[in-house]
Amino acid sequence: MSESQYPQPAPVETRLVFWYFVAGMVYFAIALLAGFFFSLQFLNHYPFAGIEWLSPGRVRMLHTNAVAYGFILNCFLGALHWVVPRLTRYPVASRGLSWFIFWAVQAIVLATAFGLLAGHAQAIEWGETPLYVDPFVVVGLILMGINFSVPIFKASRKPLYVSLWYFSVAFVWTTLNYVMGNFIPQFFTPGAAGAAIVGLFIHDLVGLLVTPIGWGLMYYFVPVILKKPIWSHAVSLIGFWGLAFFYPLQGVHHFFWSTIPMFAQYSAVVSTIGVEVVVMTVFVNFVATVRGRGEAFKQLPIRWFYTGIVFYMITCAQCAYQALLTTQKIIHFTDWVVGHAHLVMFGVFGFWILGIVTELWPRLTGRPWHNPSLNTAHYWLSTAGMLIMFVDLLAAGVLQGYLWQSLAPWEQSLVASVPFWAWRTASGLMIIAGQVLFFYNMWRTAAAPLPAAETKPVPEPVTV
Amino acid sequence: MKRPINIHRLVSWLVVLAVAIGGATFLYKLVEFANTATHEDMPGFALVSVVPYLTATFGFLLLAIWAFLRGHFRDIEQPKYDMLDQEREYDLAEQQRSHPTDPTA
Amino acid sequence: MEQRPVIERFATVTLVAGVGFFGLSVLLFAWLPFQLTRQVPMVTVEEIAKQPIPEFYDLARRYPEQFMKYFGEPNSESYARALRMGRDIYIAEACWHCHSQFVRPVSNEDIRFGRVSYAAEHQNELQLPQLLGTRRVGPDLIRSAGKHGNDWHAAHFYEPRWVVPTSVMPSYKWFFDPPAKPGDPPQPNARGLAIINYVQWLGSWAEPLPPPILPAQAAQP
Numbered sequence: 001m002s003e004s005q006y007p008q009p010a011p012v013e014t015r016l017v018f019w020y021f022v023a024g025m026v027y028f029a030i031a032l033l034a035g036f037f038f039s040l041q042f043l044n045h046y047p048f049a050g051i052e053w054l055s056p057g058r059v060r061m062l063h064t065n066a067v068a069y070g071f072i073l074n075c076f077l078g079a080l081h082w083v084v085p086r087l088t089r090y091p092v093a094s095r096g097l098s099w100f101i102f103w104a105v106q107a108i109v110l111a112t113a114f115g116l117l118a119g120h121a122q123a124i125e126w127g128e129t130p131l132y133v134d135p136f137v138v139v140g141l142i143l144m145g146i147n148f149s150v151p152i153f154k155a156s157r158k159p160l161y162v163s164l165w166y167f168s169v170a171f172v173w174t175t176l177n178y179v180m181g182n183f184i185p186q187f188f189t190p191g192a193a194g195a196a197i198v199g200l201f202i203h204d205l206v207g208l209l210v211t212p213i214g215w216g217l218m219y220y221f222v223p224v225i226l227k228k229p230i231w232s233h234a235v236s237l238i239g240f241w242g243l244a245f246f247y248p249l250q251g252v253h254h255f256f257w258s259t260i261p262m263f264a265q266y267s268a269v270v271s272t273i274g275v276e277v278v279v280m281t282v283f284v285n286f287v288a289t290v291r292g293r294g295e296a297f298k299q300l301p302i303r304w305f306y307t308g309i310v311f312y313m314i315t316c317a318q319c320a321y322q323a324l325l326t327t328q329k330i331i332h333f334t335d336w337v338v339g340h341a342h343l344v345m346f347g348v349f350g351f352w353i354l355g356i357v358t359e360l361w362p363r364l365t366g367r368p369w370h371n372p373s374l375n376t377a378h379y380w381l382s383t384a385g386m387l388i389m390f391v392d393l394l395a396a397g398v399l400q401g402y403l404w405q406s407l408a409p410w411e412q413s414l415v416a417s418v419p420f421w422a423w424r425t426a427s428g429l430m431i432i433a434g435q436v437l438f439f440y441n442m443w444r445t446a447a448a449p450l451p452a453a454e455t456k457p458v459p460e461p462v463t464v
Numbered sequence: 465m466k467r468p469i470n471i472h473r474l475v476s477w478l479v480v481l482a483v484a485i486g487g488a489t490f491l492y493k494l495v496e497f498a499n500t501a502t503h504e505d506m507p508g509f510a511l512v513s514v515v516p517y518l519t520a521t522f523g524f525l526l527l528a529i530w531a532f533l534r535g536h537f538r539d540i541e542q543p544k545y546d547m548l549d550q551e552r553e554y555d556l557a558e559q560q561r562s563h564p565t566d567p568t569a
Numbered sequence: 570m571e572q573r574p575v576i577e578r579f580a581t582v583t584l585v586a587g588v589g590f591f592g593l594s595v596l597l598f599a600w601l602p603f604q605l606t607r608q609v610p611m612v613t614v615e616e617i618a619k620q621p622i623p624e625f626y627d628l629a630r631r632y633p634e635q636f637m638k639y640f641g642e643p644n645s646e647s648y649a650r651a652l653r654m655g656r657d658i659y660i661a662e663a664c665w666h667c668h669s670q671f672v673r674p675v676s677n678e679d680i681r682f683g684r685v686s687y688a689a690e691h692q693n694e695l696q697l698p699q700l701l702g703t704r705r706v707g708p709d710l711i712r713s714a715g716k717h718g719n720d721w722h723a724a725h726f727y728e729p730r731w732v733v734p735t736s737v738m739p740s741y742k743w744f745f746d747p748p749a750k751p752g753d754p755p756q757p758n759a760r761g762l763a764i765i766n767y768v769q770w771l772g773s774w775a776e777p778l779p780p781p782i783l784p785a786q787a788a789q790p
Contacts (some may be wrong), residue, residue, distance in 0.1 A: 245524070259686050333703070
């Protein structure tokens with residue numbers, strides 16, 4: 001314990017974390033609905049056919065953007081506002097700035113949603129944000145970077161914990177990446193060179209914003225909940241530097257066999273395989289941490305986290321051979337890639353976020369969970385739905401790839417895919433059902449009367 | 465007499481098998497790469513895809529070695545203990561407060 | 570003297586990992602490809618529009634009143650306008666999330682779609698930003714020119730299942746004006762004309778796909 005007799009509470013702005021999670025969950029609900037409706041188009045039962053503003057293509061962009069910027073970014077920012085002050089012992093740069101960023105993010109996401117539905121999209125995958133919103137996004141990212149960098153900078157008089165390494169670069173990368181990906185292909189580089197840059201942008205958005213923050217959060221929450229330090233801090237740093245080096249170099253693997261110069265395509269293969277080595281170190285580190293703590297899986301957050309970690313391992317193992325030029329012949333352009341993307345965005349980062357919310361919601365509201373068994377059902381419905389969707393889309397992808405190669409009429413690949421698309425919609429409904437239970441539980445918890453203050457037992461000292 | 469299956473040994477052998485297969489395919493790819501780099505229609509072209517990586521990694525390695533010789537990384541595991549100590553302190557502080565925060569109020 | 574941990578500090582991490590490594594990726598994967606493709610000159614829409622495609626004049630003949638109302642005379646100026654507008658609709662409706670615009674040299678795509686894509690065909694103003702695409706629900710479109718007639722496209726955009734019963738492509742009824750008299754077919758409006766023109770332009774620079782060789786013909790000497 002430091003100078004004073006009584007420990008000081010963490011400089012966390014709890015209300016802000018709470019509202020970030022609320023906003024994130026609202027957009028999550030919108031994203032789920034948008035995805036569900038778009039999937040109905042593939043069964044020719046799109047409910048809003050003929051309504052221009054709800055054209056399926058536009059709803060698809062709403063789905064992906066609401067996931068990335070509405071759900072994942074909001075929830076990550078909420079979690080960062082919890083974690084960064086607790087790790088650094090300093091509050092974020094400014095309380096007013098934090099709230100300003102909160103409202104700016106909501107305004108930007110709403111403007112994006114409006115722009116997409118009104119038909120102002122920009123043809124950059126994951127960056128469909130209309131061109132007139134882009135400058136505000138860049139300013140917002142810079143402000144976020146400043147807000148979180150100040151406490152990290154103050155804390156770096158001592159060697160930093162690995163989570164903070166990840167957090168300190170995520171916003172630098174994303175600002176640079178956003179400027180590169182949204183403006184250069186729009187104004188300067190058409191065709192092949194433009195595709196190379198858009199590939200970098202697509203990949204870096206996942207790899208240099210979502211992945212570093214996600215892993216940083218895991219390096220915090222897993223040891224804290226297990227009350228056991230991470231297996232090896234040195235190995236986690238190898239993971240960090242490996243990610244930092246290899247991840248930005250892979251973007252071109254989104255456009256294999258295109259007119260992008262071949263040296264770039266070969267290099268992307270090499271670095272995609274290279275990053276798997278790095279991912280293995282991270283995976284081993286987490287498995288070694290939980291080793292001998294089997295009973296910890298009774299705790300729902302740990303279960304979410306480790307399911308996500310295993311899914312992460314699966315997607316990355318998939319990446320390594322998905323990014324071979326040979327495999328690309330068949331699976332590129334198919335539903336295989338769609339399955340892969342869903343496992344990464346929901347099965348990994350979505351699961352981690354849901355685990356974090358499951359852990360923090362009672363502490364944020366000061367109330368115990370309204371009904372913990374709803375949370376268990378939420379976990380099982382989400383996991384089962386996710387697994388079914390993943391396997392189903394992989395199978396559909398292989399089928400489509402071989403049908404196209406066989407020169408069968410295009411319509412045959414559609415007819416053959418319909419059963420798979422029906423299963424996709426069904427598994428999506430499972431996931432939605434799980435989230436409905438969770439939203440209901442969150443709402444009932446927050447709306448319950450505040451329990452009388454009780455004295456909880458003081459946690460055991462950490463044994464090292 | 466029936467011996468019970470030793471699950472640990474089984475897993476270990478499976479891992480060894482997987483690594484062996486993976487290693488063999490990796491070696492195969494490496495040989496293929498060497499062939500491409502020396503024989504294809506544009507000898508040396510394949511090297512373009514790895515030379516920048518090797519150069520950059522080498523530079524980074526030098527930086528790390530320099531830092532190690534200057535005495536960094538000696539206490540590399542310390543932050544993970546500090547972090548948990550701090551967390552325990554914050555948990556204590558939270559419990560000493562008379563009322564939990566109520567953000568919905 | 571106390572050692573200051575340089576590597577484990579904020580500034581090193583942000584500079585080396587944040588800026589340095591990102592810069593390396595930009596150098597290798599953005600700047601180098603840009604330098605390599607820069608030798609191919611970028612074509613503006615005005616240059617493309619010097620020679621409108623035959624399907625553009627066909628649209629003017631097939632839907633005279635609509636065409637007059639929205640585009641005026643069929644000439645280079647109105648053709649450029651239609652191309653730009655068609656491209657914007659292609660982006661706004663996210664056609665590029667269901668269709669790609671490049672033919673790969675693998676997976677028999679040169680037989681299915683036509684000539685394999687080459688860098689110069691993407692080197693024009695209408696590919697800012699590029700529309701190569703990453704998913705094919707429907708077929709590739711970069712060799713669409715002349716594959717179907719304008720009337721086929723009109724019916725297909727109005728209700729794809731009228732021409733391809735198993736299609737899952739959305740219908741785009743707002744590309745059409747309601748018929749003047751009940752019972753008349755709906756007529757494409759500015760957007761309908763523009764998107765048909767855009768699709769017919771795609772690949773108009775490449776030689777058409779040779780007719781398929783049927784086994785019976787192949788057997789003959």
